Amino acid sequence: xxxxxxxxxxxxxxxxxxxxxxxxxxxxxxxxxxxxxxxxxxxxxxxxxxxxxxxxxxxxxxxxxxxxxxxxxxxxxxxxxxxxxxxxxxxxxxxxxxxxxxxxxxxxxxxxxxxxxxxxxxxxxxxxxxxxxxxxxxxxxxxxxxxxxxxxxxxxxxxxxxxxxxxxxxxxxxxxxxxxxxxxxxxxxxxxxxxxxxxxxxxxxxxxxx
Amino acid sequence: xxxxxxxxxxxxxxxxxxxxxxxxxxxxxxxxxxxxxxxxxxxxxxxxxxxxxxxxxxxxxxxxxxxxxxxxxxxxxxxxxxxxxxxxxxxxxxxxxxxxxxxxxxxxxxxxxxxxxxxxxxxxxxxxxxxxxxxxxxxxxxxxxxxxxxxxxxxxxxxxxxxxxxxxxxxxxxxxxxxxxxxxxxxxxxxxxxxxxxxxxxxxxxxxxxxxxxxxxxxxxxxxxxxxxxxxxxxxxxxxxxxxxxxxxxxxxxxxxxxxxxxxxxxxxxxxxxxxxxxxxxxxxxxxxxxxxxxxxxxxxxxxxxxxxxxxxxxxxxxxxxxxxxxxxxxxxxxxxxxxxxxxxxxxxxxxxxxxxxxxxxxxxxxxxxxxxxxxxxxxxxxxxxxxxxxxxxxxxxxxxxxxxxxxxxxxxxxxxxxx
Numbered sequence: 001x002x003x004x005x006x007x008x009x010x011x012x013x014x015x016x017x018x019x020x021x022x023x024x025x026x027x028x029x030x031x032x033x034x035x036x037x038x039x040x041x042x043x044x045x046x047x048x049x050x051x052x053x054x055x056x057x058x059x060x061x062x063x064x065x066x067x068x069x070x071x072x073x074x075x076x077x078x079x080x081x082x083x084x085x086x087x088x089x090x091x092x093x094x095x096x097x098x099x100x101x102x103x104x105x106x107x108x109x110x111x112x113x114x115x116x117x118x119x120x121x122x123x124x125x126x127x128x129x130x131x132x133x134x135x136x137x138x139x140x141x142x143x144x145x146x147x148x149x150x151x152x153x154x155x156x157x158x159x160x161x162x163x164x165x166x167x168x169x170x171x172x173x174x175x176x177x178x179x180x181x182x183x184x185x186x187x188x189x190x191x192x193x194x195x196x197x198x199x200x201x202x203x204x205x206x207x208x209x210x
Numbered sequence: 211x212x213x214x215x216x217x218x219x220x221x222x223x224x225x226x227x228x229x230x231x232x233x234x235x236x237x238x239x240x241x242x243x244x245x246x247x248x249x250x251x252x253x254x255x256x257x258x259x260x261x262x263x264x265x266x267x268x269x270x271x272x273x274x275x276x277x278x279x280x281x282x283x284x285x286x287x288x289x290x291x292x293x294x295x296x297x298x299x300x301x302x303x304x305x306x307x308x309x310x311x312x313x314x315x316x317x318x319x320x321x322x323x324x325x326x327x328x329x330x331x332x333x334x335x336x337x338x339x340x341x342x343x344x345x346x347x348x349x350x351x352x353x354x355x356x357x358x359x360x361x362x363x364x365x366x367x368x369x370x371x372x373x374x375x376x377x378x379x380x381x382x383x384x385x386x387x388x389x390x391x392x393x394x395x396x397x398x399x400x401x402x403x404x405x406x407x408x409x410x411x412x413x414x415x416x417x418x419x420x421x422x423x424x425x426x427x428x429x430x431x432x433x434x435x436x437x438x439x440x441x442x443x444x445x446x447x448x449x450x451x452x453x454x455x456x457x458x459x460x461x462x463x464x465x466x467x468x469x470x471x472x473x474x475x476x477x478x479x480x481x482x483x484x485x486x487x488x489x490x491x492x493x494x495x496x497x498x499x500x501x502x503x504x505x506x507x508x509x510x511x512x513x514x515x516x517x518x519x520x521x522x523x524x525x526x527x528x529x530x531x532x533x534x535x536x537x538x539x540x541x542x543x544x545x546x547x548x549x550x551x552x553x554x555x556x557x558x559x560x561x562x563x564x565x566x567x568x569x570x571x572x573x574x575x576x577x578x579x580x581x582x583x584x585x586x587x588x589x590x591x592x593x594x595x596x597x598x599x600x601x602x603x604x605x606x607x608x609x610x611x612x613x614x615x616x617x618x619x620x621x622x623x624x625x626x627x628x629x630x
Contacts (some may be wrong), residue, residue, distance in 0.1 A: 011442035016533050032343050034526035036483045038416040042454055043532055047412045047510070048339040049380070050454040056534065087630070095336055109292055110313040122313045127223040130431040134334055135380030135510055150285070180563055180617045181555060182299075188450045192533070194514065 012031040014109065036060040049135065050080070054189050060092055072140035072169055078120075080152055085119045087127040087137055098134050121159050128163020138166045149196050269341070272494075273350025273500050274464065323355045333628035334379045334504055340459055343411040343419075344490040346504075353503035357395040360388045361419055368580040375410045377460065377509045383447075386516040390510075391425070391444040396462060396505060405501060406435060409488055412456040414450055415530065416483045423488035424458065442476045442486065448520055451531040461490070462505035469500055481525060549563040554603055558617065570620045587628050 001064060036139050051057035052073045062070030070092065077088045086101040100107065102114035107126060111119050131139070145154045146169070177186035236243045248256070260267035266340065279285075296302060305311040322330075332351045335341055341349040358377035375387040387448070394406060397405035408425035424445050449456040474493070476485050521529040544560045558566065578584060588594075591612035596605050611618045613628050621627070 011619060026464050029613045030458055033528065034414070034482075036421070036481075036527040037525070039530045040418060040451075042417060042418075043413075043450070045412045045413070045454050045456065046339065046343055046453055049337075050412070050456075053510075054454050091337065095333070095337055097334065104326060105289065106318050109289075109296075109321070110317065111328065112296060112302045114312060116304040118311045120311050122310065124312070126315065126318055130330075131318075133378035133381055133504070135382060135433070175539050178536060179539050180566060181559055183615055185616065187617045188534070190454065190513075193472065193624075 054171050057172060058174070059172055068142055069140075073137045074136055074169070076139040076141040076143060076165075076167070078123075078143055078153060078156055080115065080120065082115060083122050084114050085152070085156075087123045087160075089131055089136060097132045098127065098136065100130060117152055117155050121155040124159025125154040125163055128160045128165045129159075131165050132163070137164070138167045138169050141167055164169070226555060238397040255418055265439050267347065270348045271350060272345065272498075272503060274353045276351070277353060304572070310431070327355065328352050331506060333378055334507075338380055338457060338508065339458065340506070344409070344459065344461070345494060346491050350503045350506075352503075352505045354396050354398070354464075356460060356462060356505045356507040358507050359393045359395075361393060362387065367574055375509075380457070381509055383509045383511055384514045385447045385449070385511055385520075386514055388511065389446045389516075390458060394460070396433055396434050400432040402432065402437075403468060405463040405465060405469075406430060406438070406460065406506075407463070407493075408444075408458060408460050409490060410447065410456050410458050411490075413453070414483075414487055415448075415450065417487045421488045421490060422483065423486045426474065428474070429465070429468055431624045438517050439471065439475075440478065441474050442480055443478050445480075445486070446520065447511040448517055448525070449512050450532055451517070452511060452512070452531045452534070454534075455512045457508050457510055459506065459508040462498075462504055463501040464504045466500045469497070483525070497588070552603060554607065564577040566617055567620060570617065574623075575620050584623075584626055587622065587626055589629075592630050 027130065057073065060070045062071040065130050072092055074097065075090050075092070077090055079086045079088075084102045086091060086103070087099065090095050102108050102111060102119055102123065107122065108114055111122065113119055131137070141157070143153050143157055147157060148154075157167070169180060175188050177184075178188060236248050237246055238244075255261060302311065319327075328351050332349065334561050336349065356377075359419075360377070360383065361376040362373055362375075374393075375383045377383065377392065396404075398404065402563055406426070407423065409421040409423050411421045413422050414420045423442050424447065426440075426442040427438035428441050447456065447458050473496075480486060494503075511624075519530050521527055541559060548556050571621045592609055594612075600608070610616055611621065613630055614622045
């Protein structure tokens with residue numbers, strides 16, 4: 001279990017930023033707080049996945065000469081034998097978090113063959129669906145090495161991409177990256193609002209507001 | 211009851227057993243005293259209390275017994291028949307060869323739920339740490355599949371698009387999408403009685419290490435949630451700004467019969483966070499003779515802009531804003547005369563960061579006019595010539611300031627910053 005402590009801003013002064021206070025209409029509320037106003041200054045978010053979603057959890061670094069990298073939170077793995085096709089998403093601690101396989105009766109009963117390209121395509125679609133339902137939207141994969149040579153891998157990966165799972169994991173943020181002396185300070189996810197992120201994304205055509 | 215006794219035993223033992231921390235050790239080998247250096251993994255295993263007596267620390271299954279399956283030979287013959295039919299299906303073969311065979315995902319999901327899906331949910335719940343934080347050293351394999359949907363509140367939206375946010379196992383739902391009471395559907399006999407609870411193990415703002423109760427309905431007869439007795443009315447998720455993603459867990463309990471919930475009933479509408487403090491473990495300990503967990507589903511939620519009004523208008527409080535506390539970076543003690551370091555950055559390193567932030571904020575406010583919107587930054591900020599009389603370190607600082615590098619990042623806000 002990974003724990004992480006959050007400190008409220010201006011904790012020493014026992015004050016919380018209240019954007020509404022500036023506006024006149026909200027001042028009535030701010031002058032008459034209820035008993036809810038006494039919140040704890042240090043909040044511990046016990047969610048073990050939170051650190052990964054905020055890009056704060058460390059990834060294992062592994063060793064440089066290793067065959068496959070260990071720098072990931074979730075890794076997409078595919079196995080295809082003469083009999084079956086299996087897709088897995090593995091967490092770096094070793095747990096297989098999500099999997100889809102032609103060995104499952106739920107999938108097998110709809111397929112003509114359990115080992116052909118269309119099986120790989122359908123396994124990819126089902127795995128992407130299960131990943132999104134389990135809150136996994138980004139995975140690391142080494143399967144793209146085989147994308148050109150294997151048609152099964154190619155269809156599997158394209159099905160996963162079409163399903164809405166991104167094949168890249170962001171870098172994690174460590175304490176030195178947000179230090180004031182660093183030349184290019186990292187942006188922490190919680191300081192960027194949704195609206196800003198949408199403006200900055202290359203897909204949107206809206207101009208930056210003045 | 212058996213579950214509770216072994217749980218108590220485990221808790222008692224964990225308090226008494228203290229692992230021995232031994233720095234180094236030796237062993238006699240061929241009349242020579244040899245030092246042993248255990249690796250990190252070995253040391254961690256030694257320090258692991260649960261390895262001392264694995265039987266005691268083994269997680270306890272508190273769920274319903276697994277559903278009875280039809281006899282295996284019967285299923286196997288049926289499945290073989292089905293597979294044989296498929297292999298003879300020329301249409302299906304043609305589709306598969308032309309890569310046009312697309313399996314219906316809803317069909318797969320429904321039959322997966324009926325077969326292995328429940329074990330997958332258990333694995334995921336363990337991965338999300340839900341059993342540990344809700345029930346301690348206990349787990350269950352869900353035997354009832356919950357279908358939960360948050361309908362959109364149409365009064366808050368301008369366009370009338372009929373959409374809803376379904377809850378699976380940890381998908382992200384924003385607070386503005388979950389303002390209304392969700393629709394909960396589960397298969398049930400009409401005589402069965404159920405209890406449904408929605409708790410947040412991460413976001414109790416008034417008490418540490420407990421949960422915040424968002425919704426609780428008891429004595430639900432059949433699958434109609436509205437027939438139940440509302441013990442705590444629904445309150446939308448409100449993860450405070452900066453605290454990241456919180457888990458919101460629905461747990462469905464099966465009741466042995468009608469239960470008197472007078473102890474858990476709260477005054478409605480319950481808007482006090484103190485009254486909403488809740489511990490599932492404590493609740494389950496009290497009710498374990500009559501309640502058994504049967505179904506589970508959860509989603510994750512983080513702050514969005516709609517919550518500011520919610521905190522002000524409904525919870526009647528200032529909006530709390532939290533920030534992650536990074537581990538402190540080591541800074542070598544300050545020297546009187548540091549060599550090969552530029553003095554301005556070296557001095558900044560040993561200043562209070564709050565003081566620097568304040569200085570920059572004042573600098574920023576000096577440029578702004580509160581009655582006008584912020585002027586946009588120039589496309590090539592460093593194209594303006596710098597005064598030649600300035601020294602090299604001053605010129606460097608001016609350049610950094612214009613680009614918003616290092617400490618000057620705070621001079622610009624939002625999307626209005628120099629693009630580099």
